[in-house]
Amino acid sequence: MTDFAVPVNTVGMPAVARVLSIAGTDPTGGAGIQADLKSIAANGGYGMAVVTALVAQNTQGVRSVHTPPVAFLREQLQAVSDDVQIDAVKIGMLGDRDVIGVVSAWLERVRPPVVVLDPVMVATSGDRLLSTEAEHALRDLLPQAGLVTPNVPELAVLSGAGEAGDFDEVVRQALEVSQRWGVRVLAKGGHLAGEVVSDALVDAHGPVAVQRLDSVRITTKATHGTGCSLSSAVATWQAATGEWFTSIERSKRWLTESLRHGEALAVGRGHGPVSHFAGLWARGGLETGFTGEWWARIASLRRATGADPFLAGLADGSLDRSAFTAYLAQDAQYLDGYATVLFRLAQLAGEPDERAFWSAAAAACLTAESALHRTWLDGHVAELDPVTGDYLAHLDQAVAAGYEQGVAAVLPCYWMYAEVGVRLAPAAAGNPYREWIDTYAAPLFVQSAEQARVITDRVAARASLVVREQMGQAFERSAHLEREFFAASLRVGLPA
Ligand SMILES: Nc1ncnc2c1ncn2[C@@H]1O[C@H](COP(=O)(O)OP(=O)(O)OP(=O)(O)O)[C@@H](O)[C@H]1O
Numbered sequence: 285m286t287d288f289a290v291p292v293n294t295v296g297m298p299a300v301a302r303v304l305s306i307a308g309t310d311p312t313g314g315a316g317i318q319a320d321l322k323s324i325a326a327n328g329g330y331g332m333a334v335v336t337a338l339v340a341q342n343t344q345g346v347r348s349v350h351t352p353p354v355a356f357l358r359e360q361l362q363a364v365s366d367d368v369q370i371d372a373v374k375i376g377m378l379g380d381r382d383v384i385g386v387v388s389a390w391l392e393r394v395r396p397p398v399v400v401l402d403p404v405m406v407a408t409s410g411d412r413l414l415s416t417e418a419e420h421a422l423r424d425l426l427p428q429a430g431l432v433t434p435n436v437p438e439l440a441v442l443s444g445a446g447e448a449g450d451f452d453e454v455v456r457q458a459l460e461v462s463q464r465w466g467v468r469v470l471a472k473g474g475h476l477a478g479e480v481v482s483d484a485l486v487d488a489h490g491p492v493a494v495q496r497l498d499s500v501r502i503t504t505k506a507t508h509g510t511g512c513s514l515s516s517a518v519a520t521w522q523a524a525t526g527e528w529f530t531s532i533e534r535s536k537r538w539l540t541e542s543l544r545h546g547e548a549l550a551v552g553r554g555h556g557p558v559s560h561f562a563g564l565w566a567r568g569g570l571e572t573g574f575t576g577e578w579w580a581r582i583a584s585l586r587r588a589t590g591a592d593p594f595l596a597g598l599a600d601g602s603l604d605r606s607a608f609t610a611y612l613a614q615d616a617q618y619l620d621g622y623a624t625v626l627f628r629l630a631q632l633a634g635e636p637d638e639r640a641f642w643s644a645a646a647a648a649c650l651t652a653e654s655a656l657h658r659t660w661l662d663g664h665v666a667e668l669d670p671v672t673g674d675y676l677a678h679l680d681q682a683v684a685a686g687y688e689q690g691v692a693a694v695l696p697c698y699w700m701y702a703e704v705g706v707r708l709a710p711a712a713a714g715n716p717y718r719e720w721i722d723t724y725a726a727p728l729f730v731q732s733a734e735q736a737r738v739i740t741d742r743v744a745a746r747a748s749l750v751v752r753e754q755m756g757q758a759f760e761r762s763a764h765l766e767r768e769f770f771a772a773s774l775r776v777g778l779p780a
């Protein structure tokens with residue numbers, strides 16, 4: 285099975301896992317069953333939901349909770365299990381002891397193959413979602429779960445200790461809970477500070493007691509419902525793969541990307557939701573390489589660049605000739621510096637094919653530059669525009685930081701130009717700027733851009749988490765400077 289596939293058949297299960305969320309509601313859609321359903325769908329499952337409690341809440345806090353009679357909860361559960369074969373269950377907010385009792389009895393009877401228990405006690409906003417007197421009853425439910433997913437304060441309650449101050453202590457508490465209740469624990473470190481967020485799969489009775497997973501911490505306020513979303517994703521992947529750690533890794537990759545795009549949804553004024561379908565929307569699939577994710581991140585910037593006056597004018601041929609010449613005068617200087625950076629990458633490259641690629645790229649860049657000078661600029665040298673200076677300084681800085689960042693920083697120049705070339709190619713005939721369009725639509729250039737992307741993906745895969753994140757940032761900054769570079773040409777005059 286490839287990494288791109290949606291769940292495949294395991295014995296007795298159809299291609300799409302049927303996953304039931306038993307949880308409370310969030311009318312703003314970021315947490316509770318609303319988040320669970322999105323998460324299950326985003327991870328390739330079929331989502332179902334039984335409501336334990338109706339919660340009047342939003343991104344800022346919980347206002348009130350209405351718990352329907354437990355007899356009705358029992359009816360909902362039975363209605364589902366009498367009809368549908370359930371492949372996995374995710375349990376979220378349970379509210380009180382009676383609710384816990386009904387769910388426990390149902391689990392005992394139905395025995396779903398996968399049960400993930402998110403021991404929800406307090407919302408992101410700080411409001412209680414489980415009565416204190418029910419905390420003990422929740423512990424009794426632990427042995428019925430295949431996995432329990434506490435955050436730092438919930439783990440403290442389950443282990444009966446104080447809140448852990450660092451991740452080692454989190455792991456110790458998780459081991460204690462796993463040992464005592466005979467349950468696998470996914471201890472989540474979201475509440476601890478630091479550049480890296482750690483989680484750990486802890487199984488005191490398993491062959492490996494602790495499997496730790498680190499990921500980059502995203503700077504965002506949109507963290508509402510991350511716990512709900514994660515536990516639902518893990519339940520879905522577990523039904524498909526039967527492997528807890530694999531399921532957690534996949535879910536985390538998906539969650540990290542969804543967290544990154546949460547704020548862009550602009551939902552609410554407090555802690556907003558994650559963007560459950562960001563990856564799906566960007567790619568029409570669940571996963572591509574690292575560069576694919578960065579490319580998706582600059583989607584709106586790329587659209588805007590294409591619509592900006594410079595490229596719009598180039599496309600229909602209406603662009604002022606002096607603006608075009610001003611652009612080329614800057615571009616000649618840019619390419620000179622760019623070639624130097626490409627040569628530096630050739631020196632830094634460890635792999636022979638990468639070394640060969642960057643050397644050839646540098647040479648091709650210098651050839652293109654002198655051709656530009658000959659054809660359009662007639663030997664004129666313009667003053668360096670601040671944007672050109674900024675861009676070259678950024679490239680220098682990136683390559684000085686390391687091969688990885690350098691590779692990521694030079695990529696947008698290739699990739700965005702290949703995209704523009706291919707997009708404008710149909711408009712090339714009769715266009716005064718045809719030669720320019722042809723240069724970037726040329727199959728050889730497009731192939732080079734693709735090769736640069738493949739190399740960058742390979743480098744990103746080898747890099748540490750932190751360096752990979754810096755690569756993404758270097759890439760994004762270059763993309764922004766590409767847009768400014770086009771725009772600057774409309775401001776500056778002719779070359780001196
Ligand atoms: N800023 C962040 N960047 C990346 N990952 C994060 C961030 N915050 C949380 N996570 C991840 O999200 C998951 C949920 O973590 P957390 O410890 O916050 O759970 P939680 O408190 O139950 O979530 P919530 O109550 O907000 O729904 C974990 O896998 C954690 O590593």
Ligand SMILES: Cc1ncc(CO)c(N)n1
Binds near residue numbers: 307310317413
């Ligand atoms: C219903 C519900 N479940 C869980 C959480 C935790 O985020 C929440 N805020 N609301």
